[in-house]
Amino acid sequence: MPVQNILIVEDSPTMRQLIAFALKRLPGVRTVEASDGVDGLKKLSSEKFDLIFTDINMPIMDGLKLVSLVRSDANYRATPIVVITTEGAKEDRERALALGADDYITKPIQANRILELARKLLKSS
Amino acid sequence: MATDEEKGVSGRAEEFLQLFKKGAEFTQELLKENELLRYRLVQLEQRLRTHDASEAQPEQSRKLSERIAELENEKQRILEHMASVERENQDFATRYVEIEAENNNLANLYIASFQLHSTLDFREVLQIIIEIIINLIGAEEFAILLLDDKTQDLTAVATEGVAREDIPPVKLGKGVVGQVAETGDSHFAADVSAYQRNFLDPMACIPLKIKEHTIGVIAIYKLLIQKKEFAPVDYELFTLLAGHAATAIFSSRMYSESERKLSTIQGFIELLTK
Incomplete structure (x- = not known):
């Protein structure tokens, strides 16, 4: 079974660990963590990813900028992106989807929702 | 005239004929x-x-x-x-x-x-507690208040969704927050959906305890919009926070103090040996 790489871009170590912990339950999945948008871009340029989870509110470079830059890169035009938002941040969520994000999850994070989205988007990619 | 011989033949023939008929x-x-x-x-x-x-x-x-x-x-x-x-x-x-x-x-x-328990930095510990409350419990407005053993005041050291200055200091034993700190028993509002924000009477108030000694409380004033009530796991997280967060806060404070003392002593030694 080929290994599928998932990038988690999130400034909160608790959230990163929570998402990575949930994704580890999927067979053949490897997770890489990045603490902000710039760190995420560095990781994206060093290897190929099949799915990206990114928070919106992050220091240095936020998730919206990251989504826009990822979508402008020919290598990642079709890579599924899931944004992490709060239920109240509807505008950010809509902007992220308009910029090319595929789906979103809201806080507090549910492991089931992460797994459900990862299964769906990894299959479609 | 038939002879006797002829008569005999004729009789036998008749007899045979009869026999044949029969x-x-x-x-x-x-x-x-x-x-x-x-x-x-x-x-x-x-x-x-x-x-x-x-x-x-x-x-x-x-x-x-x-x-x-x-x-x-x-x-x-x-x-x-x-x-x-x-x-x-x-x-x-x-x-x-x-x-x-x-x-x-x-x-x-x-x-x-x-x-x-991943850090001994007091500020980082507070940040981690905040992250846990936001991301795992789903609270939007809350405060962490620590007890000053000398003044017996509970003062906010970190907040989320509200300004730290807005949280009034509370005397040990006074009001819901003070009572929770004094008794060490958690408080939860009877009806979360009907709760109106009140800094002196939070929606949930959890003591931060090391064994029977309370070092502070976590006061929750508002949940995230999609979170309508506390889930069973939230109570387990509160229990965990009550113990582990208290230990982490206490350890990080002790460590910070010892670091400060160490640097003071080192400064003294340097001064004496010069």
Whole structure:
């Protein structure tokens, strides 16, 4: 079974660990963590990813900028992106989807929702 | 005139003719009898066949009925088995969902515990507690208040969604927050959906305890918009926070103090040895 790489871009170590912990339950999945948008871009340029989870509110470079830059890169035009938002941040969520994000999850994070989205988007990619 | 010899021949011929006639009649009778017997035989055969058929039908019918009954029983057994398998499947599905939920809860508790003890920096510990409350419990407005042993005041050291200055200091034993700190028992509003924000009477107030010694409280004033009430795992997280967050805060404070003392002592030594 080929290994599928998932990038988690999130400034909160608790959230990163929570998402990575949930994704580890999927067979053949490897997770890489990045603490902000710039760190995420560095990781994206060093290897190929099949799915990206990114928070919106992050220091240095936020998730919206990251989504826009990822979508402008020919290598990642079709890579599924899931944004992490709060239920109240509807505008950010809509902007992220308009910029090319595929789906979103809201806080507090549910492991089931992460797994459900990862299964769906990894299959479609 | 016929002679005696001629008369004798004629008599024997007559006699033979009579005998022949009798033989022919006898043969005719035999043929009739044969015909009759053949007819009777056919009749008997027919009757026998009818008799056999009428005898065989109930036997076959009985055997078929028995077979049907057997098959019906078997069908019933299979249906019962299927229903039992269906029930078992349902049971497994329910248990799977429960175990999955339990697994998620344990993962959350593990991550919370792991993160709380991942640093000895006081500010980082507070940040981790904030992250746990936002991301795992789903609170939007809350404060962490620590108890000053000298003044017996509970003062906010970190907040989320509200300004730290807005949280009034609370005397130990005063109001809901003070009571929680004094007794060490958590407080939860009776109806979360009807709760109106009040800094002196939070929606939930959890003591931060090291054994029986309370070092502060976590006061929650508002949940995230999609979170309507506390889930069972939230109470477990609160229990975990009550103990582990308190230890993490206490350890990081002690460490910071010892670091500060160490640097002061080192400064002294440097000054003395110069």
